[in-house]
Amino acid sequence: MQISDFKDHQWARPLPVLYAHSMCYTPCTRVQLLDQSMTQIISLNCQELIELCKTAETVDEIHNICSMASNQFGFEQFMYGSRVPTSFVRPQLIIISGYRKDWWDHYTEQEYMKVDPIVNYCANSTIPMQWHELNHPVEDKKRVQQLANESSDFGLNSGFSFPVHSPRGEAAMLSFSSSEKPINAAPRMQDAGPHLMMLAYHIHESVMRIFRNSDKISPAVILTGREKECLLWAAEGKTSDETAQILHISESTVRFHLNNAARKLNVHTRRHAIARAICLGLITPVI
Amino acid sequence: MQISDFKDHQWARPLPVLYAHSMCYTPCTRVQLLDQSMTQIISLNCQELIELCKTAETVDEIHNICSMASNQFGFEQFMYGSRVPTSFVRPQLIIISGYRKDWWDHYTEQEYMKVDPIVNYCANSTIPMQWHELNHPVEDKKRVQQLANESSDFGLNSGFSFPVHSPRGEAAMLSFSSSEKPINAAPRMQDAGPHLMMLAYHIHESVMRIFRNSDKISPAVILTGREKECLLWAAEGKTSDETAQILHISESTVRFHLNNAARKLNVHTRRHAIARAICLGLITPVI
DNA sequence: ACTGACCCTAGCAAATCTGCCAGTTACATT
DNA sequence: AATGTAACTGGCAGATTTGCTAGGGTCAGT
Numbered sequence: 039m040q041i042s043d044f045k046d047h048q049w050a051r052p053l054p055v056l057y058a059h060s061m062c063y064t065p066c067t068r069v070q071l072l073d074q075s076m077t078q079i080i081s082l083n084c085q086e087l088i089e090l091c092k093t094a095e096t097v098d099e100i101h102n103i104c105s106m107a108s109n110q111f112g113f114e115q116f117m118y119g120s121r122v123p124t125s126f127v128r129p130q131l132i133i134i135s136g137y138r139k140d141w142w143d144h145y146t147e148q149e150y151m152k153v154d155p156i157v158n159y160c161a162n163s164t165i166p167m168q169w170h171e172l173n174h175p176v177e178d179k180k181r182v183q184q185l186a187n188e189s190s191d192f193g194l195n196s197g198f199s200f201p202v203h204s205p206r207g208e209a210a211m212l213s214f215s216s217s218e219k220p221i222n223a224a225p226r227m228q229d230a231g232p233h234l235m236m237l238a239y240h241i242h243e244s245v246m247r248i249f250r251n252s253d254k255i256s257p258a259v260i261l262t263g264r265e266k267e268c269l270l271w272a273a274e275g276k277t278s279d280e281t282a283q284i285l286h287i288s289e290s291t292v293r294f295h296l297n298n299a300a301r302k303l304n305v306h307t308r309r310h311a312i313a314r315a316i317c318l319g320l321i322t323p324v325i
Numbered sequence: 326m327q328i329s330d331f332k333d334h335q336w337a338r339p340l341p342v343l344y345a346h347s348m349c350y351t352p353c354t355r356v357q358l359l360d361q362s363m364t365q366i367i368s369l370n371c372q373e374l375i376e377l378c379k380t381a382e383t384v385d386e387i388h389n390i391c392s393m394a395s396n397q398f399g400f401e402q403f404m405y406g407s408r409v410p411t412s413f414v415r416p417q418l419i420i421i422s423g424y425r426k427d428w429w430d431h432y433t434e435q436e437y438m439k440v441d442p443i444v445n446y447c448a449n450s451t452i453p454m455q456w457h458e459l460n461h462p463v464e465d466k467k468r469v470q471q472l473a474n475e476s477s478d479f480g481l482n483s484g485f486s487f488p489v490h491s492p493r494g495e496a497a498m499l500s501f502s503s504s505e506k507p508i509n510a511a512p513r514m515q516d517a518g519p520h521l522m523m524l525a526y527h528i529h530e531s532v533m534r535i536f537r538n539s540d541k542i543s544p545a546v547i548l549t550g551r552e553k554e555c556l557l558w559a560a561e562g563k564t565s566d567e568t569a570q571i572l573h574i575s576e577s578t579v580r581f582h583l584n585n586a587a588r589k590l591n592v593h594t595r596r597h598a599i600a601r602a603i604c605l606g607l608i609t610p611v612i
Numbered sequence: 613a614c615t616g617a618c619c620c621t622a623g624c625a626a627a628t629c630t631g632c633c634a635g636t637t638a639c640a641t642t
Numbered sequence: 643a644a645t646g647t648a649a650c651t652g653g654c655a656g657a658t659t660t661g662c663t664a665g666g667g668t669c670a671g672t
């Protein structure tokens with residue numbers, strides 16, 4: 039969504055992106071082994087890469103896995119990006135770039151992410167998409183056209199992007215690109231689709247696991263059963279009094295639990311607590 | 326999450342499940358053509374099934390596509406289920422059952438869905454899972470054990486489940502099952518995984534498209550830009566006054582927009598409006 | 613020129629939330 | 643027996659939301 043400028047406001051400063059440089063761009067068909075002390079060259083199939091994901095403990099490993107997958111299926115560059123809804127206004131971005139350094143620098147410098155139709159597509163859809171299929175209406179046609187023109191200068195002529203969405207509200211994207219023309223690359227990409235889709239979800243799970251284990255994103259908030267229940271009914275629009283009747287407890291107790299929940303969530307109002315709890319997947323619909 | 330009983334409350338009555346019978350269970354290795362007037366027998370690969378998804382206009386077509394996929398990969402029964410977050414307390418369920426009629430009747434009669442660890446897993450994870458791998462802690466061990474024992478009586482010895490999550494907060498699951506023992510079925514299932522995962526997401530998209538086109542689930546709510554902005558800041562915990570300062574408008578205007586948004590969302594409080602808007606994907610984090 | 617959609621503003625009474633305090637009870641773990 | 647966690651209850655002042663009504667202004671499309 040478009041949001042009004044609020045440059046003069048304290049919210050203007052963006053959260054730092056957690057990981058965002060092109061670590062080891064390798065435009066060859068083979069990549070180095072994970073253990074970088076060895077220079078042996080190996081190649082792993084998708085299933086093996088997925089197994090690596092499950093045990094990966096650093097972002098570098100993830101980067102290497104993506105590189106290998108990219109090469110495995112004849113792509114040259116990749117990019118993983120995810121948006122963690124720590125806040126609506128200032129979500130946390132995690133980016134692992136396998137783009138060429140010059141392109142990535144230009145991309146960030148121009149803030150292309152804000153208009154990139156591929157990013158926009160992945161944020162709103164679940165179906166993998168080959169770039170030449172993209173036909174979404176865009177807001178800022180001029181900028182999008184500029185982006186399209188410049189990207190081909192950096193060897194991004196065709197690509198395949200995989201949206202990832204989790205029950206905790208995280209939205210992610212894993213893109214692979216090639217300098218080949220779409221007409222030539224399409225059939226090969228088509229075959230790789232299902233395997234890369236499966237990989238994309240595993241990559242995302244691994245990245246989130248790694249960052250949750252680190253102290254770089256806020257630790258999981260743990261709410262008690264009653265706290266969740268009170269939040270749930272509050273999110274359903276019930277007043278404290280109504281919630282109290284539904285749960286057969288006093289209104290004071292409901293307020294008590296909501297206050298505790300708000301404190302744990304590090305917010306000051308119920309609205310904020312509700313939004314946070316939903317975003318974090320702490321309260322989910324009951325089946 | 327566990328929620329206290331509220332049987333004596335008006336919320337006790339469940340929403341009707343939209344589609345939940347075993348339409349044409351076909352425990353053979355081939356299925357009938359979509360045009361049922363013809364009895365010709367065909368077999369389609371996964372890519373072709375996905376193409377069918379894109380144009381499917383009825384639930385029956387979806388059912389047939391799932392049947393074909395099931396047979397294609399040596400499964401016998403399937404089940405698709407999705408939960409649309411129209412409300413936290415009373416979400417809308419859409420179910421397309423390819424289970425044996427007797428099993429499905431028993432399953433619903435026992436309300437197994439509420440304790441089914443596979444359903445629980447899919448609601449909270451994104452990675453496809455073979456049933457024998459499942460090792461989640463469960464709440465009601467006795468009932469889960471009962472479910473496990475009885476399901477094998479109905480020919481569900483191994484299976485593969487695919488969670489689906491969308492940016493609009495829908496959670497879905499597509500499961501395929503076989504009477505084979507896991508040890509025998511696992512390798513074949515493993516190979517089918519990526520293709521069925523891709524199919525699962527297309528199935529879900531088609532189902533949601535079909536139901537949104539029908540009048541069976543509430544039509545999409547359209548908010549104006551200002552309404553979204555005001556909701557966004559409200560979800561961020563800002564008061565009307567603070568939002569007014571951020572957006573450089575008067576507090577009256579903020580109230581006006583929030584009221585309009587609440588009316589469109591058919592709710593009476595901001596908390597509820599915020600919850601609804603987040604669930605429906607109407608307000609999303611800004612990049 | 614008209615219509616519709618959107619955005620902006622105002623005022624008021626009643627209902628509700630928020631932040632703060634200080635307790636009791638039950639239950640499982642150590 | 644001691645500890646910790648979760649659940650439960652009460653009170654109060656001040657801030658905020660809610661529901662309502664009633665306008666004016668801009669802009670695009672017809």
